[in-house]
Amino acid sequence: MEKTWWKESVVYQIYPRSFHDSNGDGIGDIKGITDKLDYLSDLGVDVIWLSPVYESPNDDNGYDISDYYGIMDEFGTIEDWEELLDQIHHRGMKLIMDLVVNHSSDEHMWFQEAKKSKDNTYRDYYIWHEGKNGKEPNNWKSSFSGSAWEYDENTKEYYLHLFSKKQPDLNWENPKLREEIYNMMKWWLDKGIDGFRMDVINFISKVPGFPDGAEKAGEKYVSGGKLFRNGPRIHEFLQEMNKEVLTNYDVMTVGEMPGVNVEEAKKYTDYQRKELQMVFTFEHMDLDSGTGGKWDLKPLELTDLKENISKWQTGLHGTGWNSLYWNNHDQPRIVSRFGNDKEFWSESAKMLGTFLHMLQGTPYIYQGEEIGMTNVRFDSIDDYEDIEIRNMYYEKVIEGNEDHDKVMESIYVKGRDNARTPFQWNSQPAGGFTKGEPWIRVNPNYKEINAEKAVADENSIYHYYRKLIKLRKQHPIIVYGDYHLILPDHDKIYAYMRTLENEKLLVITNFSEENVPFKQPENVDFKPKELIIGNYNTEEKGDPTSFTLKPYEARVYKGV
Known part of the structure; x- marks a missing residue:
């Protein structure tokens, strides 16, 4: 890579x-x-x-x-x-x-010119269309509610705006x-x-x-x-x-x-x-x-x-x-x-x-x-x-x-x-x-x-x-390592592993406000060596493969 x-x-x-x-x-x-x-x-x-x-x-x-x-x-x-x-x-x-x-913006010089006439130099910088059966050209809706088309009384055509009517869409076909x-x-x-x-x-x-x-x-x-x-x-x-x-x-x-x-x-x-x-x-x-x-x-x-x-x-x-x-x-x-x-x-x-x-x-x-x-x-x-x-x-x-x-x-x-x-x-x-x-x-x-x-x-x-940012600079595995999800069906713990050559990281996060037991699955090939960051004061003396996560706890272990 x-x-x-x-x-x-x-x-x-x-x-x-x-x-x-x-x-x-x-x-x-x-x-x-x-x-x-x-x-x-x-x-x-x-x-x-x-x-x-x-x-x-x-x-x-x-x-x-x-x-x-x-x-x-x-x-x-x-x-x-x-x-x-x-x-x-x-x-x-x-x-x-x-x-x-x-x-x-509809206040851009291009659009101000485009509105003047159908043969204006800037007309095709925007998307214009005739109405259909006395209504808008189609049923597209603006992201900000209402129709995505606005009628221009001067030239008797509609212009497209996928957002506000003051944000006419540019015509990239031109x-x-x-x-x-x-x-x-x-x-x-x-x-x-x-x-x-x-x-x-x-x-x-x-x-x-x-x-x-x-x-x-x-x-x-x-x-x-x-x-x-x-x-x-x-x-x-x-x-x-x-x-x-x-x-x-x-x-x-x-x-x-x-x-x-x-x-x-x-x-x-x-x-x-x-x-x-x-x-x-x-x-x-x-x-x-x-x-x-x-x-x-x-x-x-x-x-x-x-x-x-x-x-x-x-x-x-x-x-x-x-x-x-x-x-x-x-x-x-x-x-x-x-x-x-x-x-x-x-x-x-x-x-x-x-x-x-x-x-x-x-x-x-x-x-x-x-x-x-x-x-x-x-x-x-x-x-x-x-x-x-x-x-x-x-x-x-x-x-x-x-x-x-x-x-x-x-x-x-x-x-x-x-x-x-x-x-x-x-x-x-x-x-x-x-x-x-x-x-x-x-x-x-x-x-x-x-x-x-x-x-x-x-x-x-x-x-x-600050520490999270610093860790990226110190550990290329955080940037370039591949990703592997573990415990895919757990409804409270999101854990994943990162691997780069012989180096591994295990990231364990609790997305709930409950105490949740974590046990490293037997099929996960990871031997924890060091806790590199965590959001609670964690005693490292315990077993790093089996413990209880506190509410919203996060731990990142470095290992092999």
């Missing part, structure tokens, strides 16, 4: 709006990030992934870009960004930027549009960035003719999703992007790909095919969703998680590469989701971190995960800022007369704003995020959970994450 820097790295995602505000306007900014780089350097991360800071009207918090070459005024200037890049590199870290090219995107990517790479995280990149190729999607209860993301996810020209487009841009730079690439399975991911990440290095899969993030989709809550079954993680770990081994994540700007806080954010807050956060960081792949930490930030429960829908939450609430409660309390419970568990509350730096007002009024309310638990407190406590989640 080829050794590369991006396989050996740990990535830290920053959501700029919520990270740190340097000027008191209540919005996180680029200078605020620069001010906190020593914190990230001390944590030990190698790569910073910066969510969009481009010029944007902010309909979808920066994922609606109106100028790919500009910096949003609220975040600062291009000079501020250049200083950030210099300071990141000065500390030996790297920077990857978001690439959002499935859609632009070679001029692709050339514009490749030139923009080169511009940023020539400025010195170290790669891209590509937003819903497997949506860029749509099935020709735009047929109706099958009406299916609980269809994930959009009705007709299979007609634009992993479309007919997707591999052609990505191979062209690689040839025209990526192959000329030593960079890291990861594609966000809802609806991708292992077999498709192999094609995207196979080094021989020259497309991308990693994909973000969503399968493990859908395991606690019922047939009605994201907002239909159901408990996680540990055996489902085992089956899914194991499928990806073994499926990509030797061919592609896994990205490992629990949290990001679109997902609720994992300690509240698969852990216990009350009685076993610290223990479960550390266990979940151990489980993830010991897998094969590149781990991603989302801001606040390393201090155990939790989900939030705002009393009023008016306190939520996310377009997805607001649209869903309107559709279900206002239009659909569904029960307010039940819908709010879904928001408390799955809403994206759980990840977007301001970073909790200290116990001062607004958690030290801003001296002003924060753009979204701070989680009220900031006095108990904050970075200052975590850094000062050597037994904190923060210092545990």
